[in-house]
Amino acid sequence: MTRALGSLLLVAAAGVFAGGAAPAGQARAAAPLGQVVPAPASVRAGGAPYHLTRDTRIRVDDSRAAVRIGEYLAGILRPSTGYRLPLTTHGQAGIQLRLTKGAYGAEGYRLDSGSNGVTITAREPAGLFHGVQTLRQLLPATVEKDTVQPGPWLVAAGTIQDSPRYAYRGAMLDVARHFFTVAQVKRYIDELALYKINELHLHLSDDQGWRIAVDSWPRLATYGGSTQVGGGKGGYYTKADYQEIVRYAASRYLEVVPEVDMPGHTNAALASYAELNCNGVAPPLYTGTNVGFSSLCVPKEVTYRFLDDVVRELAALTPGRYLHIGGDEAHSTSHDDYVKFMDRVQPIVAKYGKTVIGWHQLTSATPAKGALAQYWGLDSTSAAEKAQVAKAAQNGTGLILSPADRIYLDMKYTKDTPLGLSWAGYVEVRRAYDWNPGAYLPGAPASAVRGVEAPLWSETLSTSAHIDYMAFPRLPGAAELGWSPAATHDWDTYKVRLAAQAPRWDALGIGYYRSPQVPWPSSTR
Known part of the structure; x- marks a missing residue:
C-alpha cells in the first residue's frame, strides 16, 4: 500500500446514517475509516457503517486481560453516549474484543466494521488495546467528553489490519x-x-x-x-x-x-x-x-x-x-x-x-x-x-x-x-x-x-x-x-488526518498549538 491510504483519507466516507435522526436536523456520516493517527498499515473501506446504540453490548473473551480492556473501552464510551454498554462473555454483541492465535504479532490487530457490529481481533492484549484506540478515533470526537452528547455514534465500515513498524x-x-x-x-x-x-x-x-x-x-x-x-x-x-x-x-x-x-x-x-x-x-x-x-x-x-x-x-x-x-x-x-x-x-x-x-x-x-x-x-x-x-x-x-x-x-x-x-x-x-x-x-x-x-x-x-x-x-x-x-508517510495526507484530531483534543481538554501548516477545522476553538 502506497498512496491508496492517502487518497482514501482525502475523501469523505460514504456512510449512511441508520437508526434515527441526527441532532439539529443534520445528517452526519461516519468519519473515513482510515482517518486515524498513526496511519494504519492496511485499510479496506466499504459497506454500511455500524451504529452504536443503547442496546449495544461489549463482548469480551473470558480472560482477565480482555475483560480489563473491555472495561477500559466502556469507561470511555459510557459518559458521552449515556448507554449502559454492559460487558458479556457470550452471545452476540455490537462490539467484540477477541484474542486469538492469529498472526497479528505482539502489538498488531484487525478491526472489522459493518452494519452488524465492530470486531477487534489480536493475538496479544497489547494489540487489542491498540485496536481500541483506533476505534476511539473512528467514533465522533465528542465520545471523549465526560457528559452525555447527542451522537449519532457511527463507525465507518471496512477492515483495518495494523501492526507497528518499530517495537x-x-x-x-x-x-x-x-x-x-x-x-x-x-x-x-x-x-x-x-x-x-x-x-x-x-x-x-x-x-x-x-x-x-x-x-x-x-x-x-x-x-x-x-x-x-x-x-x-x-x-x-x-x-x-x-x-x-x-x-x-x-x-x-x-x-x-x-x-x-x-x-x-x-x-x-x-x-x-x-x-x-x-x-x-x-x-x-x-x-x-x-x-x-x-x-x-x-x-x-x-x-x-x-x-x-x-x-x-x-x-x-x-x-x-x-x-x-x-x-x-x-x-x-x-x-x-x-x-x-x-x-x-x-x-x-x-x-x-x-x-x-x-x-x-x-x-x-x-x-x-x-x-x-x-x-x-x-x-x-x-x-x-x-x-x-x-x-x-x-x-x-x-x-x-x-x-x-x-x-x-x-x-x-x-x-x-x-x-x-x-x-x-x-x-x-x-x-x-x-x-x-x-x-x-x-x-x-x-x-x-x-x-x-x-x-x-x-x-x-x-x-x-x-x-x-x-x-x-x-x-x-x-x-x-x-x-x-514507511509507505504511508506523506505530509499532505498526514496533515489532513492530524487536523481531524483537533476536535478530539478539544473534547479531552488538551490545549494545543494551532500551527498554520495544518488545515484545522474552522469549528474548533
Missing part, C-alpha cells in the same frame, strides 16, 4: 527540571496511549533535582529533590508513587523506562552526599539551567557502591526491560574517565536484570552487548560524531532516534512560541514529522533502528497545560513515525 515507540518526560505529580504523569500516559506509544521514559534525576526515593541513600530525595529550576519546592516520588505510575502505565500497555543520569547531570546527588565528590565537599543545590558542570567522582569506589544501591532499588521497582543511564554532556569528566565509568556501570545494570539505554555519547565508550544508544544529535551534528554512532550500530548496538531538531518536543515552534527552548532551532509540525527514521543516520543499518522517542524537557514547563501545548500537535507525528509503514 520501541517512546516519549520522555523530564520530571527533574520541574517536578510533575503522579496525577500529571497519568494524564500524559493517557495522551500517549491514544497514539499507540508504548514506552514512557522518565528522566528522574538531573542537576536540579532527584525525584525517586532510594532507601539506602535517603537524602537523594529529601534534600536533592527539594527544589527545581527557578527555585520552586520540587518534590519526589515515594516508592509507592513510582509503583503506581508503573502500574498505571502498564494498564495502558506502556513500559516505564527510568533514567538516572550519570556521570554528569548529577549535582542534586553531589549536593546530597559529600562523599560522592572527589574533594569530599558537597556543592549547593542548583536551580539554574546550564549543563555540563557536574560529575560523579570516577576514581572513588563509593561511587560504584552508590550506583549499585540506586540501580538495585530502582530495578526492583521496575518490571520493564530497560534502565537508562544517561551519559550525555559529561563535560566535566575526561574521556578516559568516561570510558572507565561506563565499563564499571553497565555491568551493574546487567547484574540487576536490566538492559542499558544511554544517550548516544555512550558510543564513545564500549556499549554493553544488547545496549541501546539514543541519538539526540542534529541534522548539523558533525560527520565524525554521526559516524561513531553508525559504527556502534554496525557492531550491534541498537538505536533509538530522537534528533533534537526534529523530535524534541520542548523546542519552540517559532520564535514567538511562549514556552520552550531554541538551541536546536525552531521545530514546526512539518519538520517534526517529515523525516524517515530508517534512513536518518548515515551509515547506520536500518535494521539497527529499534524505534523513535519524543523527549520533552521541562526547563520552561511546569504545568500539564505546558506539556499539552508543546506536545500537541507534534506528539502524534512522532507516534506515526514509530508505528506506521
Whole structure:
C-alpha cells in the first residue's frame, strides 16, 4: 500500500446514517475509516457503517486481560453516549474484543466494521488495546467528553489490519527540571496511549533535582529533590508513587523506562552526599539551567557502591526491560574517565536484570552487548560524531532516534512560541514529522533502528497545560513515525488526518498549538 491510504483519507466516507435522526436536523456520516493517527498499515473501506446504540453490548473473551480492556473501552464510551454498554462473555454483541492465535504479532490487530457490529481481533492484549484506540478515533470526537452528547455514534465500515513498524515507540518526560505529580504523569500516559506509544521514559534525576526515593541513600530525595529550576519546592516520588505510575502505565500497555543520569547531570546527588565528590565537599543545590558542570567522582569506589544501591532499588521497582543511564554532556569528566565509568556501570545494570539505554555519547565508550544508544544529535551534528554512532550500530548496538531538531518536543515552534527552548532551532509540525527514521543516520543499518522517542524537557514547563501545548500537535507525528509503514508517510495526507484530531483534543481538554501548516477545522476553538 502506497498512496491508496492517502487518497482514501482525502475523501469523505460514504456512510449512511441508520437508526434515527441526527441532532439539529443534520445528517452526519461516519468519519473515513482510515482517518486515524498513526496511519494504519492496511485499510479496506466499504459497506454500511455500524451504529452504536443503547442496546449495544461489549463482548469480551473470558480472560482477565480482555475483560480489563473491555472495561477500559466502556469507561470511555459510557459518559458521552449515556448507554449502559454492559460487558458479556457470550452471545452476540455490537462490539467484540477477541484474542486469538492469529498472526497479528505482539502489538498488531484487525478491526472489522459493518452494519452488524465492530470486531477487534489480536493475538496479544497489547494489540487489542491498540485496536481500541483506533476505534476511539473512528467514533465522533465528542465520545471523549465526560457528559452525555447527542451522537449519532457511527463507525465507518471496512477492515483495518495494523501492526507497528518499530517495537520501541517512546516519549520522555523530564520530571527533574520541574517536578510533575503522579496525577500529571497519568494524564500524559493517557495522551500517549491514544497514539499507540508504548514506552514512557522518565528522566528522574538531573542537576536540579532527584525525584525517586532510594532507601539506602535517603537524602537523594529529601534534600536533592527539594527544589527545581527557578527555585520552586520540587518534590519526589515515594516508592509507592513510582509503583503506581508503573502500574498505571502498564494498564495502558506502556513500559516505564527510568533514567538516572550519570556521570554528569548529577549535582542534586553531589549536593546530597559529600562523599560522592572527589574533594569530599558537597556543592549547593542548583536551580539554574546550564549543563555540563557536574560529575560523579570516577576514581572513588563509593561511587560504584552508590550506583549499585540506586540501580538495585530502582530495578526492583521496575518490571520493564530497560534502565537508562544517561551519559550525555559529561563535560566535566575526561574521556578516559568516561570510558572507565561506563565499563564499571553497565555491568551493574546487567547484574540487576536490566538492559542499558544511554544517550548516544555512550558510543564513545564500549556499549554493553544488547545496549541501546539514543541519538539526540542534529541534522548539523558533525560527520565524525554521526559516524561513531553508525559504527556502534554496525557492531550491534541498537538505536533509538530522537534528533533534537526534529523530535524534541520542548523546542519552540517559532520564535514567538511562549514556552520552550531554541538551541536546536525552531521545530514546526512539518519538520517534526517529515523525516524517515530508517534512513536518518548515515551509515547506520536500518535494521539497527529499534524505534523513535519524543523527549520533552521541562526547563520552561511546569504545568500539564505546558506539556499539552508543546506536545500537541507534534506528539502524534512522532507516534506515526514509530508505528506506521514507511509507505504511508506523506505530509499532505498526514496533515489532513492530524487536523481531524483537533476536535478530539478539544473534547479531552488538551490545549494545543494551532500551527498554520495544518488545515484545522474552522469549528474548533
